Structures are given as C-alpha cells and as structure tokens.
Amino acid sequence: MKQIHRDLYTATATPRLLDVPELPCLMFDGSGAPSDESYLDAVAALYGVAYAVRAELKPVVTYSVAPLEGLWDGDPGDLSAMRWTALIPQPAQVTAEIVERAVETVRRKRPGTRLDGLRLGTMNEGRSAQILHVGPFSEEPATVKTLMEFITGQGLALTGRHHEIYLSDFRRTALEKQRTIIRYPVG
Structure with a gap:
C-alpha cells in the first residue's frame, strides 16, 4: 500500500492538502x-x-x-x-x-x-488535510491546532473523523521519536 499510495504515507510538519482515493x-x-x-x-x-x-x-x-x-x-x-x-x-x-x-x-x-x-x-475520505506529528500522543493538540489553522486558512471545514496513521510502532519506539500522520477530510 505504501508503495502504491506513497503520498498517503508521506507528511511533514507543514500541513498540506491531498486527495485520498477510496x-x-x-x-x-x-x-x-x-x-x-x-x-x-x-x-x-x-x-x-x-x-x-x-x-x-x-x-x-x-x-x-x-x-x-x-x-x-x-x-x-x-x-x-x-x-x-x-x-x-x-x-x-x-x-x-x-x-x-x-x-x-x-x-x-x-x-x-x-x-x-x-x-x-x-x-472514502476524498479531499483531506494532513500533517506529521513527531512525539508522544499527549503532545498532539499543538499539531492538531496547526492543522486546524491551515484548514480554516484554506476556507475549508472538517467533513469527517480525526484520522491517525501510525508510522512508528508505539510499543517499540521512544515517545519523542514516534511519528504519526494526522489527517482530516475537508470540504
């Protein structure tokens, strides 16, 4: 899947829009x-x-x-x-x-x-905004805030659920090195 839909599993600390296929x-x-x-x-x-x-x-x-x-x-x-x-x-x-x-x-x-x-x-999320969060889950609110500011700045609103993609195995990765993509469908 990562090989086929590379853009779905690639994110940075800078939010971006993407189209998520069904x-x-x-x-x-x-x-x-x-x-x-x-x-x-x-x-x-x-x-x-x-x-x-x-x-x-x-x-x-x-x-x-x-x-x-x-x-x-x-x-x-x-x-x-x-x-x-x-x-x-x-x-x-x-x-x-x-x-x-x-x-x-x-x-x-x-x-x-x-x-x-x-x-x-x-x-089936369609148009979405995503960002990379690095660190423990407890520190996600700051990353989510950055993503929400980006979404509203684009004149968009949330159309779906909070979505997390766990790039790190949270059972084996040090908290400060955990990598999670946070995504929201938008419209």
Whole structure:
C-alpha cells in the first residue's frame, strides 16, 4: 500500500492538502481508550488477518502490510468514552472471500484471537488535510491546532473523523521519536 499510495504515507510538519482515493480496509470498531484490552485485541486481529491476506495474495501481488490507522470520535480528555475504528488499508485485489479465508487461518493458528467484528470495509475520505506529528500522543493538540489553522486558512471545514496513521510502532519506539500522520477530510 505504501508503495502504491506513497503520498498517503508521506507528511511533514507543514500541513498540506491531498486527495485520498477510496480504499478497501480491514476494519474493527470499538470504544474506549487505546490502552484498553478491546483496542489491543482489535489491533492484534487486524494484523493477524492482514498478514494472512498478504500470504494468500502473494502469487498475485507483492506488497508490505500498511501501517495501522485509527479513526477517532469523542473528547480526547476522556479516553474511556472515545469511539474508534482501527483499520489497515488493503490492495484492490482483496475480496470478502479472501478475508473470510484469512480469518479462518487466524482462528486456526491463533485460537482465542478476538475476530468477531472484524470486517472488510471502504474508507472514502476524498479531499483531506494532513500533517506529521513527531512525539508522544499527549503532545498532539499543538499539531492538531496547526492543522486546524491551515484548514480554516484554506476556507475549508472538517467533513469527517480525526484520522491517525501510525508510522512508528508505539510499543517499540521512544515517545519523542514516534511519528504519526494526522489527517482530516475537508470540504
């Protein structure tokens, strides 16, 4: 995915506009803080199925699994009340049947993985504004403020959810080096 849609995974501290194409995605909806077990279970399920899909598609297309992404709603001051959709974009060749087989592969190889609720959906953001945030999640408000000033300065308004693309593995990367793209659909 990163090879095909390079501009979706490239950002700097300077906000910019881009057009996001309609993308098939493995998706998992939930609520609560990103540190909650339900979110961590969703992430494990998404990655397990994404790698199983890639293995099945290997004879047809070779690609790297895209980074984890998250769509967020709610008050960032009350993480327990947040609503989220964790997702991993997929190549156009992915079908519901391939995902079903991948889910069964994960069920067989990793019994106990929470797979109920995982679905193949479509993300359709269209015109969007994005910026790169470097540092811990707790410092995102300043970056979001810069992005919001850019959006209003362009005469645009938000048309969708807060979107984060995790370029760093937050479990393994030092807080000050974490890289996250923040994106909002606009119109």
